[in-house]
Amino acid sequence: MFIPAVKELAEKAASRLREASKVIVVSHIDADGLSSAGIASLALDHIGMEHEVKFAKKLDEAYADELRASKPELVWFTDLGSGSTDILQDLECIISDHHKPVAMSGSNTNKKPKTLFDFDDVPDSDFIQVNPHFVGRDGSNDISGAGAAYLVAKALDPELRKLAHLAIVGAVGDMQDRELGRLQGTNREILADAENFGVIETIEDVNLFGRETRPVWKMLQYASDLQINGITDDYRGSMDFFMELGINLKKGENWRAWVHMNKSEKRLIIRALADLVSPEEFIGEVYILPMEKPGTELHEAKEFSTLLNSCGRYDAAVIGLDVCKGDRKEALDLAYGLRKGHRKQLVDSIKIMQEIGITQMEFIQFVHVGDMIRDTIVGTVAGMLFGSGKIDDRKPIFALAMADDGIKVSGRGTRQLIDAGLDLSEIMRQAVEKFHGAGGGHNIAAGATVPPEKVNEFLELANEIVGHQLSSS
Ligand SMILES: [Mn+2]
Numbered sequence: 001m002f003i004p005a006v007k008e009l010a011e012k013a014a015s016r017l018r019e020a021s022k023v024i025v026v027s028h029i030d031a032d033g034l035s036s037a038g039i040a041s042l043a044l045d046h047i048g049m050e051h052e053v054k055f056a057k058k059l060d061e062a063y064a065d066e067l068r069a070s071k072p073e074l075v076w077f078t079d080l081g082s083g084s085t086d087i088l089q090d091l092e093c094i095i096s097d098h099h100k101p102v103a104m105s106g107s108n109t110n111k112k113p114k115t116l117f118d119f120d121d122v123p124d125s126d127f128i129q130v131n132p133h134f135v136g137r138d139g140s141n142d143i144s145g146a147g148a149a150y151l152v153a154k155a156l157d158p159e160l161r162k163l164a165h166l167a168i169v170g171a172v173g174d175m176q177d178r179e180l181g182r183l184q185g186t187n188r189e190i191l192a193d194a195e196n197f198g199v200i201e202t203i204e205d206v207n208l209f210g211r212e213t214r215p216v217w218k219m220l221q222y223a224s225d226l227q228i229n230g231i232t233d234d235y236r237g238s239m240d241f242f243m244e245l246g247i248n249l250k251k252g253e254n255w256r257a258w259v260h261m262n263k264s265e266k267r268l269i270i271r272a273l274a275d276l277v278s279p280e281e282f283i284g285e286v287y288i289l290p291m292e293k294p295g296t297e298l299h300e301a302k303e304f305s306t307l308l309n310s311c312g313r314y315d316a317a318v319i320g321l322d323v324c325k326g327d328r329k330e331a332l333d334l335a336y337g338l339r340k341g342h343r344k345q346l347v348d349s350i351k352i353m354q355e356i357g358i359t360q361m362e363f364i365q366f367v368h369v370g371d372m373i374r375d376t377i378v379g380t381v382a383g384m385l386f387g388s389g390k391i392d393d394r395k396p397i398f399a400l401a402m403a404d405d406g407i408k409v410s411g412r413g414t415r416q417l418i419d420a421g422l423d424l425s426e427i428m429r430q431a432v433e434k435f436h437g438a439g440g441g442h443n444i445a446a447g448a449t450v451p452p453e454k455v456n457e458f459l460e461l462a463n464e465i466v467g468h469q470l471s472s473s
Contacts, residue, residue: 334381
């Protein structure tokens with residue numbers, strides 16, 4: 001039997017994508033799923049393909065029915081799909097996944113999997129699946145959903161190797177480095193791409209969770225894999241461990257994380273830990289994202305993936321997606337809040353907007369939250385109201401909040417409105433010109449700061465411009 005390399009499957013998927021005029025990406029909500037969606041969306045942006053991203057907690061009959069009802073031209077499933085091909089009938093789709101394919105799971109193993117072992121013989125109705133199981137590899141450690149999506153992106157354009165770090169974040173999120181303390185199989189090839197492109201630096205070091213952002217004693221206290229008597233789950237014991245070594249736990253007011261330790265401190269700690277547990281249990285490869293700020297969750301793959309998991313867990317997958325796609329302002333701010341368990345911030349913000357009420361104008365809608373929601377998150381929160389039934393999906397929304405230097409205005413639109421001619425960045429450009437504020441952005445999301453006394457004038461102007469944009473296309 002001809003067994004294609006996973007690369008050939010990816011090329012097949014890429015050609016199918018190129019033929020489409022619009023794609024719906026459906027992804028899972030864990031860190032791997034969010035990284036997958038990030039890769040898919042950035043790749044489709046890169047080739048100028050119109051698309052929309054949806055998230056599914058699970059892909060069941062009800063979800064498949066809903067998807068079918070929307071009559072999508074082409075669906076790209078990432079980090080899910082292979083285990084559900086039996087319910088995806090009548091959906092044009094490609095699948096990049098690493099879960100066990102339907103025909104291979106359970107007792108029904110003698111049935112030939114529906115796949116592309118022989119491209120020429122495959123009827124059109126079959127699904128294109130980029131999945132390591134089809135090439136005799138183990139999906140639990142060879143490659144993640146993000147890795148599979150990455151292979152498709154790379155097949156779309158080799159330049160998209162610049163997204164390889166997201167595939168590493170996805171793999172680490174699915175703990176594919178855990179067994180050996182390092183990534184293996186196809187993940188290794190992706191890692192090589194990432195290193196060559198300068199988006200990942202691999203180091204060998206203590207690989208416990210929180211090495212960048214947690215106080216070092218907390219890192220050790222919560223390292224549940226280690227199970228060291230008197231230290232694991234024992235903050236006093238963990239602090240004592242470091243203090244007995246003469247390690248300063250604080251610098252000034254701040255707790256010191258592992259990355260703040262100097263070389264000799266690190267050596268001392270590693271030697272002392274090695275007396276308690278075998279070094280393989282706490283030393284391994286660590287994947288650094290050198291373009292991100294050191295000492296933040298984004299600077300290391302494991303912490304990055306945990307940040308994404310917090311977004312998915314709190315029904316805010318879209319925030320994680322924005323972070324994957326490069327938002328280092330509002331979405332990142334909200335993601336940090338979710339990471340700290342501040343889900344309330346998001347829920348309360350949505351509630352506040354509803355209580356204040358959305359004011360309707362002819363072509364736009366707006367909400368002025370005053371100082372009740374921070375200006376750094378208000379736009380993202382407003383954008384999350386689309387599709388919730390809480391606002392009018394046919395108009396862009398402008399959220400206004402007090403900022404240090406005036407009133408921050410954040411505009412958010414939808415894919416459909418962009419198609420109809422909406423360009424929020426143009427509105428902000430004109431507003432800045434007229435009111436001498438500051439601002440800019442994209443067609444779908446943009447912001448500006450305007451003087452408080454000019455707010456009404458701004459809204460009139462925005463209403464007028466949106467009216468023009470939506471009627472002239
Ligand atoms: Mn996965």
